[in-house]
Each structure stands twice: as C-alpha cells, then as structure tokens.
Amino acid sequence: MSQFDRNYSYYRDLFKGVGFPYAFVDLDLFDENVRQIAKRAGNKTIRIASKSVRCKELLKRTLAADPIYQGLMCYTTLEAVWLSQEGFDDLLIGYPSWQDSQVQEACAEIAKGKTIIFMVDLPEHVKQLDKIAKQAGVVATICIDLDMSSDYPGLHFGVWRSAVRGKSDALKLWDTIKACPNVKLNGLMGYEAQIAGVGDNWPGKGAMNAVVKFLKGISVKEIAKRRGETVEALKAAGADMKLINGGGTGSLEWTIQEPWVTEVTVGSGLYNSGLFDNYTNFRHYPSAAYGVEIVRLPKPNLYTCHGGGYAASGAAGKDKLPVPYLPAGIKLLDQEGAGEVQTPIVYTGPEKLQLGDPIYLRHSKAGELCERFTALHLVSNGKIVGSTPTYRGEGQCFL
Numbered sequence: 234m235s236q237f238d239r240n241y242s243y244y245r246d247l248f249k250g251v252g253f254p255y256a257f258v259d260l261d262l263f264d265e266n267v268r269q270i271a272k273r274a275g276n277k278t279i280r281i282a283s284k285s286v287r288c289k290e291l292l293k294r295t296l297a298a299d300p301i302y303q304g305l306m307c308y309t310t311l312e313a314v315w316l317s318q319e320g321f322d323d324l325l326i327g328y329p330s331w332q333d334s335q336v337q338e339a340c341a342e343i344a345k346g347k348t349i350i351f352m353v354d355l356p357e358h359v360k361q362l363d364k365i366a367k368q369a370g371v372v373a374t375i376c377i378d379l380d381m382s383s384d385y386p387g388l389h390f391g392v393w394r395s396a397v398r399g400k401s402d403a404l405k406l407w408d409t410i411k412a413c414p415n416v417k418l419n420g421l422m423g424y425e426a427q428i429a430g431v432g433d434n435w436p437g438k439g440a441m442n443a444v445v446k447f448l449k450g451i452s453v454k455e456i457a458k459r460r461g462e463t464v465e466a467l468k469a470a471g472a473d474m475k476l477i478n479g480g481g482t483g484s485l486e487w488t489i490q491e492p493w494v495t496e497v498t499v500g501s502g503l504y505n506s507g508l509f510d511n512y513t514n515f516r517h518y519p520s521a522a523y524g525v526e527i528v529r530l531p532k533p534n535l536y537t538c539h540g541g542g543y544a545a546s547g548a549a550g551k552d553k554l555p556v557p558y559l560p561a562g563i564k565l566l567d568q569e570g571a572g573e574v575q576t577p578i579v580y581t582g583p584e585k586l587q588l589g590d591p592i593y594l595r596h597s598k599a600g601e602l603c604e605r606f607t608a609l610h611l612v613s614n615g616k617i618v619g620s621t622p623t624y625r626g627e628g629q630c631f632l
C-alpha cells in the first residue's frame with residue numbers, strides 16, 4: 234500500500250462527528266496530483282482551469298506549489314473580474330464574453346493594470362469588445378479560439394465551439410482585429426476536447442476503448458498540423474502570437490509535443506474527478522470526494538444514504554453519475570442511481586456498516602462538486618487540518 238492509497242476507515246475515523254453531507258479535499262493526494270501534472274507538462278507552463286477547481290484557496294495553493302503553474306483560465310467574465318479583485322492576475326477567459334455590463338467590469342480591471350484576456354472566434358465578438366474597450370478607454374487583449382474537432386464520415390469527433398476552423402478563417406478574423414484599434418491579439422487557444430475530455434480506458438468497454446484510441450490517434454496528428462499552420466499563418470500576417478494554449482488534463486502527453494504550444498491548461502486532474510479515472514495515459518489520485526450518511530437499511534447489503542445525487546453536466550448518461558468510492562466495492566443501483574434525497578448503496582464487503590456511518594462518493598466532473606457545498610474540509614496526514622470556502626461558499630455562482 235503506497236502512502237497515497239486510502240481506505241474507508243481512514244476517512245470515516247477522521248471525519249467522526251462532522252455533519253453530513255460534507256465534501257473534502259485530501260491535500261496529500263491533491264499535492265501529489267499537482268506534482269504529477271507538473272511532470273506531465275514537460276517544458277510548457279500550466280494555466281489552471283478554474284472551473285475545475287472553484288475554490289480560491291486551492292487555486293492559490295497550486296499556483297504557489299511550482300512556478301510551472303502560471304495564470305488561470307476563467308469560465309466567465311464575472312469570474313475573471315472577481316478573481317482579479319481578489320488578487321489573482323493573468324486571467325484568460327476561455328469562452329466568449331458578450332454582455333456590455335460584464336465586459337465593462339472586466340475593462341475596469343484592465344484599466345487598473347490587470348491582465349484579463351478575452352476569447353473570440355467571430356468578427357462580432359471582436360467588434361463588441363472593441364466598442365466597449367473604447368468606451369472604457371482601454372485596449373482589450375484577445376485570443377482566438379481555434380476549433381480543434383475532427384470530422385470523419387458520419388462523425389463529428391469533438392465539440393461545437395469555435396467558428397474558426399483553420400488558418401483561412403483565422404486570417405479573416407485577423408483582418409477584422411486589425412481594423413479595431415481597441416483590441417489587440419496576443420495568441421490562440423485550441424481545446425482538443427475529443428482527446429482531453431474523452432477517456433479511452435473504461436472498464437469492461439474494450440471495443441469502445443479501441444475505437445476511441447484509434448480515433449484519437451488520427452485526430453491528434455490532424456489537429457496538431459491545424460494548430461501549427463494557423464499559428465504560422467497568423468505570425469506571417471503580422472499577428473503577435475505570444476500565447477498558444479492547448480490541452481486539458483486528458484491530453485497533455487500529445488499537446489506538449491507541439492513546439493508552437495506555449496502553455497497547457499489543466500484543472501480536473503487536480504481533484505481527479507470520476508471521469509478522469511478512465512485514461513490510459515495517466516492515473517492521478519482521487520483527491521476530492523464527499524460523504525453522505527447511511528440513514529436506512531431496507532434489506533441486507535443495502536444501505537440507503539441521505540442525499541448524494543450530484544450528477545454532472547453534459548450528455549446524460551451513467552458516466553455522469555457520482556462514482557462510488559469508499560468502502561471499496563460499493564455500487565449504485567441502476568434503477569435509482571444517486572438521488573435528490575436518497576442514494577441506496579449495495580455493499581457486500583467486509584466493513585460493518587451501520588446507521589450514521591458515511592459512504593464516500595466522487596463527483597464525475599471536478600469543479601461541479603463545489604456547486605453543491607459551501608466549504609471543503611481539508612485533510613492531511615490523518616487529520617482535518619482546515620476548511621476552505623468554495624466559490625458558492627463565498628456567495629459566488631457564475632454558471
């Protein structure tokens with residue numbers, strides 16, 4: 234058993250007396266994930282996907298752990314504004330900003346000297362930012378979002394996000410940018426969701442894993458070429474391309490191989506939420522989980538817990554349900570899943586579970602756990618060493 238393996242009694246004993254339900258981050262595992270991810274990133278810097286953390290203290294802890302961690306990728310304009318006001322800087326908003334009042338607030342931070350970078354993929358985005366930046370008397374820094382999906386006959390392998398599909402679209406957008414005096418381009422982001430966010434090592438799904446691996450193999454080559462060509466074309470056209478961002482937790486091994494990429498984005502790997510258990514290229518530790526209380530014993534080997542149904546966003550499916558964690562061997566019931574007010578758990582293992590005991594589950598997506606709890610207990614070395622508010626706990630609810 235390694236120092237990073239955890240069993241049921243470890244958490245049950247240290248949380249004795251703590252009110253249910255509770256969420257926690259095991260700092261020993263979190264810090265080990267921070268170290269492993271830093272190694273995986275090679276010589277690229279790492280921008281933290283704040284949406285996958287949603288807790289200021291843990292963002293700060295990661296940034297302080299190693300200088301390889303530089304800046305945040307924010308998920309809304311107002312989140313970037315809030316984080317800026319809370320002392321963070323170098324904030325790349327990973328998705329388009331539109332609403333006047335929100336962009337105005339971001340421009341007010343820029344006017345104070347803070348770095349907030351907006352994401353664009355349409356001429357309308359550029360013109361909107363130019364208009365508001367002009368009113369605010371600032372020049373807004375922007376980044377082009379390059380579509381990184383791959384199209385195969387009958388299959389769109391990737392997500393629908395950017396309208397910039399390659400270098401010719403990017404050059405057209407650059408023409409618009411050049412004509413807008415209150416925006417300045419400083420780079421490009423391409424998020425290869427089909428590589429970074431799709432597991433290829435699901436237990437019991439050998440055929441599907443093989444297909445995903447095959448598709449990833451051809452997609453990575455194609456998208457690397459697309460990102461490289463687009464960067465080169467924009468540079469040749471006179472664009473300043475300082476920041477070239479790519480990747481996510483699931484794609485580091487491929488993204489870092491592109492010489493033009495200057496930084497990678499990582500978030501989910503820090504908590505290593507459930508969906509990130511199923512990749513062949515890495516294995517991080519489950520540092521975040523939550524405990525629910527056994528309150529009913531409807532029949533032998535069935536333990537019904539109060540609450541627990543924190544399902545994840547995305548295409549609805551079993552993979553979005555919480556992942557049964559501890560004691561080892563617990564299972565959800567297909568018929569009920571994890572519910573609003575109750576979650577029945579099947580268990581036939583050696584632990585003697587009783588009313589009032591905890592069951593530990595993990596969210597399948599990382600940051601969404603923090604929308605369900607106002608605080609995270611912090612655990613280290615067999616003890617609760619503190620508690621820290623989530624974004625929700627600070628009264629913030631961005632998306």
Ligand SMILES: Cc1ncc(COP(=O)(O)O)c(C=O)c1O
Binds near residue numbers: 430481482498
């Ligand atoms: C633009 C962008 N970059 C990177 C990521 C990767 O984040 P994570 O490491 O949490 O998977 C995401 C996740 O959705 C994203 O939307």
